Amino acid sequence: MDRSRSPLRAFTVAAAASGLFALGPVAPAHAAGADAGASTEAGRAASVAAVREQVVAWRRDVHAHPELGNREVRTAGLVAKALGEMGIEVRTGIAHTGVVGVLRGGRAGPTVALRADMDALPVAEQTGLPFASTTRTTYRGKDVGVMHACGHDAHVAILLGAARVLSGMREQVPGTVLFVFQPAEEGAPAGERGGARLMLEEGVFADPRPDAAFGLHVVPQHRVGEIAVLPGGTMAGSNRLEITVRGRQTHAAYPWLGVDPIAVASRIVLALQAIPGRQMDARLPTVVSIGVIEGGIRHNIIPDEVKLLGTIRHLDPSQRDDLFARIRRTAVKIGESSGATVTVEIPDGYPVTFNDPALAERGRQALSGVPGATVVTPLPRTGAEDFAFFAREVPGLYFQLGVRAPGVPASDAAPNHSPRFLVDEDALPLGVRAFVELVMEQAARP
Ligand SMILES: [Zn+2]
Ligand SMILES: [Zn+2]
Numbered sequence: 001m002d003r004s005r006s007p008l009r010a011f012t013v014a015a016a017a018s019g020l021f022a023l024g025p026v027a028p029a030h031a032a033g034a035d036a037g038a039s040t041e042a043g044r045a046a047s048v049a050a051v052r053e054q055v056v057a058w059r060r061d062v063h064a065h066p067e068l069g070n071r072e073v074r075t076a077g078l079v080a081k082a083l084g085e086m087g088i089e090v091r092t093g094i095a096h097t098g099v100v101g102v103l104r105g106g107r108a109g110p111t112v113a114l115r116a117d118m119d120a121l122p123v124a125e126q127t128g129l130p131f132a133s134t135t136r137t138t139y140r141g142k143d144v145g146v147m148h149a150c151g152h153d154a155h156v157a158i159l160l161g162a163a164r165v166l167s168g169m170r171e172q173v174p175g176t177v178l179f180v181f182q183p184a185e186e187g188a189p190a191g192e193r194g195g196a197r198l199m200l201e202e203g204v205f206a207d208p209r210p211d212a213a214f215g216l217h218v219v220p221q222h223r224v225g226e227i228a229v230l231p232g233g234t235m236a237g238s239n240r241l242e243i244t245v246r247g248r249q250t251h252a253a254y255p256w257l258g259v260d261p262i263a264v265a266s267r268i269v270l271a272l273q274a275i276p277g278r279q280m281d282a283r284l285p286t287v288v289s290i291g292v293i294e295g296g297i298r299h300n301i302i303p304d305e306v307k308l309l310g311t312i313r314h315l316d317p318s319q320r321d322d323l324f325a326r327i328r329r330t331a332v333k334i335g336e337s338s339g340a341t342v343t344v345e346i347p348d349g350y351p352v353t354f355n356d357p358a359l360a361e362r363g364r365q366a367l368s369g370v371p372g373a374t375v376v377t378p379l380p381r382t383g384a385e386d387f388a389f390f391a392r393e394v395p396g397l398y399f400q401l402g403v404r405a406p407g408v409p410a411s412d413a414a415p416n417h418s419p420r421f422l423v424d425e426d427a428l429p430l431g432v433r434a435f436v437e438l439v440m441e442q443a444a445r446p
Pocket of ligand 2: 151152217
């Protein structure tokens with residue numbers, strides 16, 4: 001951002017006078033300089049640079065006070081207060097702790113939703129950062145540390161930063177912007193519902209209804225400065241797989257007197273591995289993994305029943321039903337061939353996070369124009385993301401923001417969910433800028 005410093009001194013001084021630089025509570029930033037600068041690259045760069053310190057402060061505050069899904073009370077309070085101080089209409093209590101800000105721009109244009117998730121994970125932090133979390137809580141009956149090990153603290157700070165910049169250039173903003181702060185992306189606690197799906201059920205997109213939704217995730221697979229945009233399926237559809245194999249119990253010395261569910265389950269596990277490789281289109285990745293095999297009590301007893309638990313991933317929505325049918329057929333027919341009864345349950349999961357191809361192309365072009373940003377085309381990820389529900393409701397674009405520090409090889413960077421997961425804060429202004437560009441680019445829509 002240094003390159004834009006000198007031509008923008010006048011703007012910078014005006015913005016400082018307006019309170020744009022202030023940390024903590026500020027009046028809504030309606031500086032004439034901000035509005036005038038909004039239409040130029042340099043103006044937007046300066047506006048983002050001006051909120052950098054505040055964005056870092058928000059990120060560290062949220063990082064030091066992480067909260068698990070559906071428990072983001074303090075975080076939601078911080079978000080609502082900050083949005084209110086920007087003069088943005090605030091809606092709270094959506095899907096438990098969700099917060100939505102509504103900014104009505106001064107120019108005609110569509111409605112777009114920008115989304116950040118707010119929840120942390122039951123992970124004991126080991127980063128050694130001065131603002132590391134020392135929070136502990138009870139999770140599934142166990143005392144655990146709590147950490148923003150997926151970087152949702154950065155997402156919250158980036159989206160607040162975008163709200164601050166856009167509210168400061170409100171007269172130039174096309175259409176309406178919804179700032180969606182979502183609880184429980186990592187899943188709701190046992191017995192509760194939450195996340196994107198519940199926000200939609202509670203009307204987050206009802207009034208006004210967005211024409212497009214944007215979200216980002218910080219990832220150490222990419223270095224600071226890189227933005228990864230993939231059209232089509234960018235993150236996997238994910239479903240739990242539950243298979244029950246019922247045989248007939250017998251002495252293990254006389255297997256012919258019963259039906260051995262362990263032998264049947266073993267053949268099912270191996271046959272499932274062959275479905276992605278031999279039956280599905282090899283150009284579109286699918287994954288079937290078994291993570292749990294439960295059955296038996298003693299070495300010389302063949303049990304009645306074995307349970308298999310696993311996960312199914314797909315990246316093209318058109319593959320879903322076919323993949324499920326092949327899994328069912330394979331498991332049931334192997335059971336039949338041995339006289340066992342097999343039931344296959346595939347409960348509702350997460351859909352594919354699907355990037356609307358036209359939106360992705362426009363987004364890629366808009367982000368490519370940001371100085372210092374390198375837009376890359378990544379491979380799809382077989383992890384799942386509940387932004388998928390928003391992107392199923394309206395055209396969506398979900399992209400990755402690199403947060404790996406310069407000089408750190410990708411192989412040395414701790415992955416998301418690691419107790420040593422790090423976000424290089426130099427990435428935060430680019431995240432803010434990316435959201436701002438995606439909103440301002442809407443002015444070009446017919
Ligand atoms: Zn995560
Ligand atoms: Zn995450």
